[in-house]
Amino acid sequence: MLTGVRVPVQGPPATDPAAGHALPPLRGREPELELIGQWADRVLGSRQALLGLLAGGPGSGRSRLLREAELLTGGRGFQVARVRRGPLDTLEGALSAALGVGRPAPEESALRRAHALLAEQLRTMPVLISCDHPLPVPALRQLLAPYRESPLLLLAVEPAGEPAPSLRPAPAERTQRLPLTPLAPAAARQMAADLLGAPPDPELAELLGMAQGRPRLLAELLDSLDADRVLHLDEGLARLTERGRPPRALHGLANRRIAAASPPARELLEAAAVLGRSSLPEDVAQILHRPVAALAPAVRDATGTGLLDGSSDELTFRHELLRQSVLAELPRAVRSALHRQALGIQLARGHSITAAAPHLLHGAHPDAPATATLLRVAATESLADNPGTAAELALRGVAVVTDPGAATPMLALAAEACLRSGALTKSISLALGALEGTSDGRTAEAGQTPDSSEAAQAAQASPAVPARLRTSLATALLLRGDYPAALTALAAVPSAPGVPAAVRRDALLTRIAALAAEAGPDAGERIAEVRRLASGQGLDLGAAAVLAEAVLHWRDGRAARALELAAEAAALRAQGSLASWHHSPELSHALLLAQLGLVTRARAALAAAPLAPEFTGPLLRHLAGARLALAEGRPAAAGAEAAGALGQAEAAGLLWAERQARSVLAALAVQHGEFAIAQEHAQVLRRAEPESPAALLGHWVEAQLAAAEHDPERLRHALALVWPSPPPPGGRALLVREPPFAPWLVRALLTTGQRARATAFGAVVRALAVANPGLPAIHAAASHVRGLLDHDAVALEAAARAHRDAWARTSALEDLGILLAGTDRDRAVRTLEEALEAYQRLGADRDAARARRRLRSLGMRHRHQSRPDRPRERRPSTGWPSLTTTERTVAEYAAQGMTNRQIAGRMFLSPHTVAFHLRQIFRKLAIHSRLELALKAREK
Known part of the structure; x- marks a missing residue:
């Protein structure tokens, strides 16, 4: 019509x-x-x-x-x-x-x-x-x-x-x-840019090639991706957010194209999808048992679906998501059988077992006699460069191996791979199960006792396997913070006869790290003894031993010496000396520099540090990035980095890393007036060992909250816990790591009428500065403390110039402005105005309001612009009003059904950051699921 x-x-x-x-x-x-x-x-x-x-x-x-x-x-x-x-x-x-x-x-x-x-x-x-x-x-x-x-x-x-x-x-x-011929690729990209508002990045442009230059199909494809909320803008380009599995709309669109193809074309697409993103026509022909020449009609038809790139010499899917869409429709049993066929083809062509790992992983079957051996070899070859893949392969091997003699070595391999990829709980479980002779519980379930199991007998036959299991167990316990248990697990490994050199090396490296972390009174001597023992066995563990010394000096407040030793450890490693993968000298050095606010040197150290495949590498980079952003006054970046580190640390169970991340998040929460979040971090930190740096930091956060809420009794109680008498063991490390701590504590002690305690604490800070020459952050804190105690404007001005932390520098300006108010009004106004602007840049509204009130007391009423005249009222601790702006945005996206990865793409955060915010949202709203969140959002 x-x-x-x-x-x-x-x-x-x-x-x-x-x-x-x-x-x-x-x-x-x-x-x-x-x-x-x-x-x-x-x-x-x-x-x-x-x-x-x-x-x-x-x-x-x-x-x-x-x-x-x-x-x-x-x-x-x-x-x-x-x-x-x-x-x-x-x-x-x-x-x-x-x-x-x-x-x-x-x-x-x-x-x-x-x-x-x-x-x-x-x-x-x-x-x-x-x-x-x-x-x-x-x-x-x-x-x-x-x-x-x-x-x-x-x-x-x-x-x-x-x-x-x-x-x-x-x-x-x-x-x-x-x-009307199909649009040229450049024109298709321009059309996509018009519809998206930004040019597609190469990966997205490759996927859009599925439209084959047809404008309507291109628009439908973009609509499908947008409907599934898998597109986001990053650095001026439109990018895909969801990469793990095909979005629903894209999956449906691909399936419609496949359904319209001929049966031979569908078979060809399925065989090619099993082989990989790109495959040779002769391999597909071999799987389908057809001559290569007979594939031509099916190839033309399959290319017409838009899923394959017609310009390639191989059968290449335009995007991995399209290949995954085809695989998702294959019955699992058929898919596994095809993977076994593909494995045989690739091995016959001379491909390495590692290259054929995906087929081995998805096609492994207990009835195949060589399966266990192939899985073990592939996992071993993948361990150094891709521990996550190695863990998948080894765990698959544990599941399919039927030979009791091979079970325990496979468990040892799986335990180490899980350890290196961050699955510490699984690693501990595997190691304990194997050492108890239960093969992760399977032999026990079969009615065998640990002593009589064949797996235990096989393990006892060779000392290498139990030594490897104990080393993995000890390393996992070390990373989880159980240092005595780690040392106990390692007791007999290095000296046991028949232990391979690589296992002995790893055991000695873990022992050095555990001794440094435990920080016993004779830790230095014991570390030197381990180094001598290793040297006698032809192992140069100098880098690890020197880094351990740096850790001990840092804990004792000798930060300058710790920096020197960390730099020396990195240099020794560059010369071939050994260090453990879980305690990188280069990244440890960068983290120390970042904590001291030495931004330029820290960035250089991060850039020079080699990229490691183990999970600890990204974690340490997140922590260093959070500290750098906090020092530079970039709160959003600091929060994102710290939340990313917190997610990784919690997933792995690394308490020390979790506490480091929470220290940054707690500082940001206090600055931004998000007291409920700060309180949560403080509670977790206070659960650390008494008078440790983490526990003291938790008490400090509590003291800051009490001061902000004008609760003098609570403040006095918190101050007694923050710095008891005599000085706590972890106090020096806290002073080194947290530049704003010393001036804040002196100010609080003076405010509560405790000048004697403030003076005694000031002496500790001065002694720390003397012990650490050449470190501006520590000397700035000492100048700041002296200025507060002695009403010394010169010292406060020096502190404001020397502080490496943005918030500490701003608080020094405010203290200087207060001191000058009685003697030099004009200079006081200029100084307080500078502090006000800095607080506003940091998002510290409560501090900015306080600075503004001080300016008003000097007659500068016109300085009130868009910020409130009074401190922001305390945010409620529960309900929708308690959510921060970021949390409200995350809640709205989650209520719409978006995944953490999709939300992360929309908000330019990491998925770990989104997960952290969702935990806060669930706690504040007293809910336990996304469905409840959606209902709450609808009610609101």
Whole structure:
């Protein structure tokens, strides 16, 4: 059915008058539009009618080209009449409506009036009739016939299957045909950029190639991705967020394309998907048991689905998500069997077992005699560069191995791979199960006792396997913070006969790290003894031993010496000395530099540190990044880095890393007035060993909250715990790590009338500065403390210049402004204004409001701009009002059904950060699931 729409000429050329909204630029059809312009000029010049047929399949952009042709010819003086689908049932009736005749009865009167109006208009101006509906060419020629000698241009869509008319004009009429070929890749990318608001990155552009240059399919594909919320903007480019599995809409779109293909093409796509992103035609032919030449029709058909890249010499899927869409539809049993076929093909071609690991992983079966051996070899080869893959392979081996003699070695391999990939709980479970002779509980379930199991006997036959298990167990316990248990597990490993050198090396490295972490009174001597023992066995553990000394010095507050030793350890490792993968000298050095606010040196150390495949590498980089951002006054970046570190640390169970991350998040929460979040971090930190740096930090956060809430009794109690008498063992390390701590504590002690305690504490800070020459952060803290105790403006000014931490520097400015208020008002105002601006940049509204009040006390009322005059009221601890701005945004996205990874992409956060925020949201709203969150959001 057809209807007509009269299109006015006026309006901007980028606007579709019928649709009522702006059109995006036409991409890739400039030559075709230029040809239509030539047709229009020919009609104007010859005063003869012309029929133009747009030839192209559905979705080729015919409708959009017609819209542009209407705008183009309208600008050249044509009266435009559009004919399209609708309630009228004849072309002439639609034309009547398009020309404004209406639909009077009888119909013949309308037809005559339409033709009369068309003839009249053709006498005064040229006319374009655009028909966005396939009609038989004879009918179009019949419509054109009465106006052969008139300036009429009829543009229409050529029906599918219509024989191409002669391109030579007949004596009485002209007919031209315009084929619409697929958009060039550059034009398709431009179209995607118009629809997305940013150019697609190469990965997304590769996926969009599935549309094969068809504009409508390209738009549908983008709509599908947007519907699943898997697109985000990053650095000016549109990128895919979800990469692990195909988005639902994309999966459905791919399946529709596959369903439309022939059965041989579907079989080819399935076989190719099992082989990988790219595969050789001969491999696919071997799986399908067909000659390569017989694949040609299926390859052409499969390429026509858009899933394969037709320009590749191999059978290559345009994107991994498309391959995953094909695999998802294969029954699991069939998929596993195909993986076994693919494994045999690749091994026969001479590929390494590691390269064939995906087929081995997904096709492993207990009945295959070589499966366990292949899994063990592949896991061993993957361990150094990809411990996550090694863990998958080894765990798969544990599941399929049937030989008791091979079970325990496989468990040892799996325990180490899980350890290196961050699955510490699983590693401990595997190691304990194997050492107890239960093969992770399986032999015990079978009714065997640990002493009589064949696995235990096999393990006892070779000392290498139990030594490897004990080393993995000890390392996992070390990373979890159980240092005595780690040392106990290692007791006999290095000296046991028959232990391989690599296992002995790892055991000695773990013992050194555990001794340093335990920090016993004779730790230094015991570390030196281990180093001598290793040297006698031909092992140079100098880098690890020197780094352990650095840890001991840091704990004792000798930060300058710790920095020297950490740098020395990194240099020794560069020269070939050994260090453990879990205590990198380079990253440890960078973290110490970051904690001391030595930003430039820390960034250089991070850049120089080698990228390690183990999970501790990214974790240490997150922690260093959080400290750097906090020191530089970039709270959003600091929060993102710290939340990422917290997520990784909690997943692995690394208490020390979790506490480091929480210290940053707690500082940010206090600065931003998010007291409930700060309270939660403080509670976790206080559960650390009494008077350790983490526990003292938790008490300090509590003291800051008490001060902010003007609770003097609670503040006095917290101050007694923050710095008891005598000074706590972890106090020096806290002073080194937290530059704002010392001045804050002195200020709080003075405020509560405890000058004697403040003076005694000041002496400790001065002694610490003397012991650490050349460290600006510690000397700035000492100057700040001296300025507060002695009312010394020079010392406070020096502290403001020397502080490496943004918040500490700003608080020194505020203290200086307060001191100057009684002697130099103008300078006090300038200093407080600088502090106010700095607090505002940090997002510390409560501190900014306090600085603003001090300015008002000096008569500077005009300085109140957009910030409130009083401190921000304390945020409620529960309910929607308790959510921060970031938490509200995360909650809204989660309520819409978005995954953590999708939310992370939208908000430029890491998935670990999103998970952290969701935990806060669930706690504040007293809910336990996303469904409850969605219901809460709906109620709100």
